[in-house]
Amino acid sequence: MHVLAIDVSVNGCSVAILNTETSAFYQKRMETDRGQAEFLIPMVENVVQEANLTMKEIGSIVVTRGPGSFTGVRIGLATAKTLGLALNIPVLGLSTLDVIARVYPDNQHTLFLIDTKRDDFYGQVGEGTDPKIWSMEDVENYQGSIIKDIVPDILTLAKMGAEKYMGQTGYDPSIAPTPLYLREAEVSESKKKVLNIL
Numbered sequence: 001m002h003v004l005a006i007d008v009s010v011n012g013c014s015v016a017i018l019n020t021e022t023s024a025f026y027q028k029r030m031e032t033d034r035g036q037a038e039f040l041i042p043m044v045e046n047v048v049q050e051a052n053l054t055m056k057e058i059g060s061i062v063v064t065r066g067p068g069s070f071t072g073v074r075i076g077l078a079t080a081k082t083l084g085l086a087l088n089i090p091v092l093g094l095s096t097l098d099v100i101a102r103v104y105p106d107n108q109h110t111l112f113l114i115d116t117k118r119d120d121f122y123g124q125v126g127e128g129t130d131p132k133i134w135s136m137e138d139v140e141n142y143q144g145s146i147i148k149d150i151v152p153d154i155l156t157l158a159k160m161g162a163e164k165y166m167g168q169t170g171y172d173p174s175i176a177p178t179p180l181y182l183r184e185a186e187v188s189e190s191k192k193k194v195l196n197i198l
Helices: 036-050 070-087 096-102 136-141 154-164
Strands: 002-007 013-019 025-030 060-064 091-094 111-115 120-125 132-135 146-148
Touching: 002 036, 002 070, 002 154, 013 036, 013 070, 013 154, 025 036, 025 154, 036 070, 060 070, 060 154, 070 091, 091 096, 091 154, 096 111, 096 120, 096 154, 120 136, 132 136
Parallel strands: 002 060, 060 091, 111 146
Antiparallel strands: 002 013, 013 025, 111 120, 120 132
């Protein structure tokens, strides 16, 4: 099976194709804070072409669902679900922090952090635990080892997706992945003046 992996949750965007039978792996990465929606589909098309495949040969899709960039998470999930629906293949969402943690063996006491750019962090201890927002003080007081500001490894994401897909076929909107947000999006009021006509 060929797994398409998509990550737009932290700093830029990554896509990859993993052949689960031969372990052949193809990837593209772009470092950008803006315009991921514009670049993501062409990146998917490029990596599929590099793997000498057609879109119809993709068997499943795995995508990071957060926590991370609010906009990036939405772009990644929307793209994955659109492709899953169009190709009628399963789509799985995985925690960004779980993917980061998987790379590190014996990670059960390690604190993994993603900078929120708001003087705090999205973080969790080990793999498979509930993420939360960590203040600077919380981080300073943590007694174990700390790993922060790591981009999820796209090959690890693809392999984790392949592990979870055993026997699943077709796109099922009832189990399509949803964003993992730890806080509401920051929305500011428009500064334009509005005329009040009565």
